[in-house]
Amino acid sequence: MYKAAVMVAPQQPLEIRDYPAPAMEPGAILLETIYSEVCGTDVHLHHGRLAGVPYPIIPGHVSVGHIAQIAGEVKDVEGQALREGDVVTFLDVHETCGRCWFCLVAKAATRCPSRRVYGITYSAEEGLLGGWSEAIYLKPGVKVIRLPEEVTPERYIAAGCGLPTATHALERAEVQLGDSVAVQGCGPIGLNAAILAQLSGATQIIVLGAPETRLQMASAVGADHVIDIEAYGPEERVARVQELTGGRGADVTIEATGNPSAISEGMRMTRDNGRYVVVGQYTDAGEVEINPHWDINRKHLEIRGCWGSDFSHFYRGLKVLAKHGERFPYEGLITRKFGLDEIDEALAAVEELRVVKAVVQP
Amino acid sequence: MYKAAVMVAPQQPLEIRDYPAPAMEPGAILLETIYSEVCGTDVHLHHGRLAGVPYPIIPGHVSVGHIAQIAGEVKDVEGQALREGDVVTFLDVHETCGRCWFCLVAKAATRCPSRRVYGITYSAEEGLLGGWSEAIYLKPGVKVIRLPEEVTPERYIAAGCGLPTATHALERAEVQLGDSVAVQGCGPIGLNAAILAQLSGATQIIVLGAPETRLQMASAVGADHVIDIEAYGPEERVARVQELTGGRGADVTIEATGNPSAISEGMRMTRDNGRYVVVGQYTDAGEVEINPHWDINRKHLEIRGCWGSDFSHFYRGLKVLAKHGERFPYEGLITRKFGLDEIDEALAAVEELRVVKAVVQP
């Protein structure tokens, strides 16, 4: 029997339920969870702010574990067979169909309508399909990657879902050698973006956010300048970024806040003909007013929404973590680890920004 | 002596003034005007809505004429010497410096702060530096192109400043073979964009605008569908574009309206992972509310501001006009030609959308 934390409905305390070991379809893998993540999306799930979630659910979309059981032979993307005992992670978003217009014509797999997500779009009645659980059932076809030996499970979960998300954002950002990059937000996505921007050739990183503890973490991961949004208003923040960039604004700005008002500010702190990647608006938090003459047209600005991530971002993020993980204090992002029975506390800590990152250790 | 129409101040009737033939600097060219254009920017100039304009000015930025005088040898971009009598046009925006950060590092010449524009940034006291005049003084270094023999002055001015502007917009749009393109607006830029989108590989063109006469022109230049914005509200317009595009929205949308409210609507009528080029917000007409979750992030939308045009757009636009001009009823865009003494009437006709395009024939 495996224990799992079940979010029965929005705004309710979670329950711990027992699950029997699942029947294994051919090609399935059973993972015993080492760590899973509590991220901002889980807070949104708990507030009922995502549409179409089939409560009750077992949350937890990014997780790492060791393989307890494999039904038949399963290979990874390099063609290597997976084995019991391997420490692996998996792409939470799966069932991308490969047959629809978005998969085939637009080649925009993150907009495939068939995608399903561990920890979000599966009901707890369908089985162990979320990471806040002692075990996770990986359906046939779920894409699994062995952790590189340089990457401990702890470092991996510290990088968390922010790593592939920020990898995708940096792909969209097309940073060039010598660019100045402003990052709005210093939560897990913002911090990963600040790290990856440096690794992509930027020579100046400016992080805007709050609270102070997160800004310290931003400095610790290499931000050249941090701007405390609790101490300065929007106009001052824009002026400060311009001052730091020769009066022009950042070559690239990456939004990772979730706050609509960040958008007009982000446009203004980006230089003319710069690139502005919007990756933090994961739920509908309302509208923002922009001035299309000054902020888009005259500025010759390029604004790029960035939704989700696909296998390539997941794979590339891990390569980066294996190569450069030592240089950045990833583990420091984990403020605290929580057992399954402390899960309500973990959610509250994330919601109140008392932690940079909360990790579940079932 | 040459006559010119002078806009002495915003909101005032224009005056006709006499100018002596200018002293010719080495490398300068004197053009006798065949046609000049009255465009929306001129209406904005007359309303005093552009900042830093040194009234009195001689308006008219896009013009065509024949060379009356050349001071020394002047070559075109192909290295061919220009000759008296040649029928030519010129790039109104000049003095791009080639030495500033935007010219050299960003390679964004349309954002060079040294740029000056015939018909807009020169005072009437500096000389014949606008097109609403019997003659135009081309300073040394102004880039001149001979009209290709397939292009009459009338067809050229009919395409007008909308041609290079739309050429730039289409460069930003990166239309692919088989794309659906929605064009918001059916003034000169929108109509040129509708033509160039077809010539860039789009197989479905949807034009949204008003009034009816302009929509008829949109159909005449090849729009597959037109949507009258006076007959349908924003929601209906978006729904109609989706219906025409298999429920997905346009692959590419090009904004050419000048109306801020078009922006949120344009985002919504573009498909997920599509491209939205904003080229019509040439003056500050206020703010618009957008929803960054639905309209940018989740949509994985790419929004590209497009400011001005450079020599390449001017050059490429003329190549297109020479090759394909016959296929499109450009001349039909000219509703009426006006003498210098009818210039107030011309401005009023453009402002009230009574004409698709007004041309000045000094």
Added chain:
Amino acid sequence: MYKAAVMVAPQQPLEIRDYPAPAMEPGAILLETIYSEVCGTDVHLHHGRLAGVPYPIIPGHVSVGHIAQIAGEVKDVEGQALREGDVVTFLDVHETCGRCWFCLVAKAATRCPSRRVYGITYSAEEGLLGGWSEAIYLKPGVKVIRLPEEVTPERYIAAGCGLPTATHALERAEVQLGDSVAVQGCGPIGLNAAILAQLSGATQIIVLGAPETRLQMASAVGADHVIDIEAYGPEERVARVQELTGGRGADVTIEATGNPSAISEGMRMTRDNGRYVVVGQYTDAGEVEINPHWDINRKHLEIRGCWGSDFSHFYRGLKVLAKHGERFPYEGLITRKFGLDEIDEALAAVEELRVVKAVVQP
């Protein structure tokens, strides 16, 4: 019973064999062939020049037919259910896996090692898996498109496999409005490329090839200039392209010859910083000498190999054919239609370039 032409081994005459109606797997479709194509690849197959071909085979990779039978419900990429009687075509290259490194990380589906191709990689013993047959068995998952009503089966097969191949080549070419495009070769791929280059914004098309009949076809589809390679040597051809392009060379050159020696010539006829798309080297026809200083490095040339095509090219090509098919004399590409019993003659006619295109009408 259905008749099919079987290529039993390289260099042997083909045989006509009878096949019973196939057993239908769920999701399979049985097509009664209207037309199939004889293309250069079929000549290579007959010469035994492709590796790993499981002779005996039923050749014919691009075909059109009407649906005789559907096993269950099958939808097209737009989500529309297919019906018996529909006139459809299908993507010959299928079983792209969606799980390998090339599918997932490189996003280079045409290099997926699992791909299989109707008419090439299936043995005649596996069933009706090629188009030179009265019927074609479409396995579950084969991607089917209904012909748009504007496209007759005859026009479709006239465009043939050159249409998606050239659509891919033009995607790689990134033609801009006003570009000059040189096309090396005037077989089916070259002619399709000449058409699609015009539709992508090129304003000058130069086609190099032979024999005279094919060059006439090139002119008929809109080439501005043709250069007979039997009348001029390589140096003269390069000089002629330069002369036609202001001394610079073509902005874009598309190679569609299959002849290695075309490569160095193509590099030289492309302008500095131009783009050279190599799409015609479908079999190993030997080496060519190039000078990397002059032809690549100093020229700042961009050379882009282009292999196969994927669903997007197939889909986009058909959109273009529906929209613009009337403007080009596609049907004129079909020099002659052959019955199954005339198939050896058809192959010989293609091999000897006696036809532009040979079509099989089973």
Added chain:
Amino acid sequence: MYKAAVMVAPQQPLEIRDYPAPAMEPGAILLETIYSEVCGTDVHLHHGRLAGVPYPIIPGHVSVGHIAQIAGEVKDVEGQALREGDVVTFLDVHETCGRCWFCLVAKAATRCPSRRVYGITYSAEEGLLGGWSEAIYLKPGVKVIRLPEEVTPERYIAAGCGLPTATHALERAEVQLGDSVAVQGCGPIGLNAAILAQLSGATQIIVLGAPETRLQMASAVGADHVIDIEAYGPEERVARVQELTGGRGADVTIEATGNPSAISEGMRMTRDNGRYVVVGQYTDAGEVEINPHWDINRKHLEIRGCWGSDFSHFYRGLKVLAKHGERFPYEGLITRKFGLDEIDEALAAVEELRVVKAVVQP
């Protein structure tokens, strides 16, 4: 009086000549040389292998010095006025015209035919227009950058002309996070490319070259693997790169050898759909045989010639050096410094690969 080393003709020993202080045109700058560079191009100059060189010349294209004199006010690209005593460098390639087809339409400034190069295209009779001299005359319009305070003249000259050249190559390479990059050659360009590839997101760097001392330097600047081309033949080298990259080949290969035979090998060591940047073929060293079927078309390879560099590469390279210079043992690239009177020895040392880099200290 200033002393300068003059290359009077190919294959001749250099002469030391005395020059008076030059007359200063308005906007000119006189630099007292701290260091200049001896690079492979200088060996080619000495062998008479570049066309159109106006011997006698003062070689030395990349140099650093302090400003001895300024004729009037001169500003840098950020708009800051330069002052006497400032330690600066300058873009050796200048007089890009801003008016020709390549500047204006192709936007390929490195192919502008008006470009002139300090140390290469000026005769010694025109003045102090090369770096192997106690002073360098910077003509009006030459683009000057102050060394950032983090960059010593020694580190700057150690990076040398390889820095902007490799910055350009990396721009062309479009390295993505997690890419494997193979670098052919371990001279100054190859070593700079190996550094910049790491800083652009690559997580695996493989350097191929010789002799052993240069390979050690490659390891010292961070190459994960080095392959000694004197110990392994071409087939083995390609096989080794494939083995190190999961059997696929490098995502990106950068050629920096000057040897034509490297080209076919480089194509083969790059993965299907990868990018191959050719930046080392700076002089005509002959032909190479390639197989266009296997090496370009079937491989769906992208080959990008990369010629010279422009101001943006120069500017961005310096940003990178200021930020990351400490992390790499740049100074170790300088094997020895030579006085003007040792210049023949310096040239010989570079020619015989006895040094990684030779520096002139006048």
